[in-house]
Amino acid sequence: MFTPKYPPKDTAPPATTVPLPASDLPAPAAPAAPAPLAPVSNRPVVQLTPGSALALAAGGGAVVLVVGAVLVSLLLAVAITGMSVAVCALVIRSILNSERNR
Numbered sequence: 001m002f003t004p005k006y007p008p009k010d011t012a013p014p015a016t017t018v019p020l021p022a023s024d025l026p027a028p029a030a031p032a033a034p035a036p037l038a039p040v041s042n043r044p045v046v047q048l049t050p051g052s053a054l055a056l057a058a059g060g061g062a063v064v065l066v067v068g069a070v071l072v073s074l075l076l077a078v079a080i081t082g083m084s085v086a087v088c089a090l091v092i093r094s095i096l097n098s099e100r101n102r
Helices: 050-101
Strands: none
């Protein structure tokens, strides 16, 4: 039941390679014509005007500010949580020490 099931062994004979005689080797190819540099595209070219460049820069700046605000708020949340855990640990420690001193 728990024995592995292996696929059946391959029954094909192993491939053998026979070197070709020198007379059967293909002749070296002649150099072809150079390929065109770039294909012609029907898509319109995007041109940045000063107004669109300014809008793009403002949008990028807004993204940086939003991501920065999110990261700072996450860091602040971690810091506040750590401080509250530390205060709770001090309170529990002082309660336990006062119980031992009685």
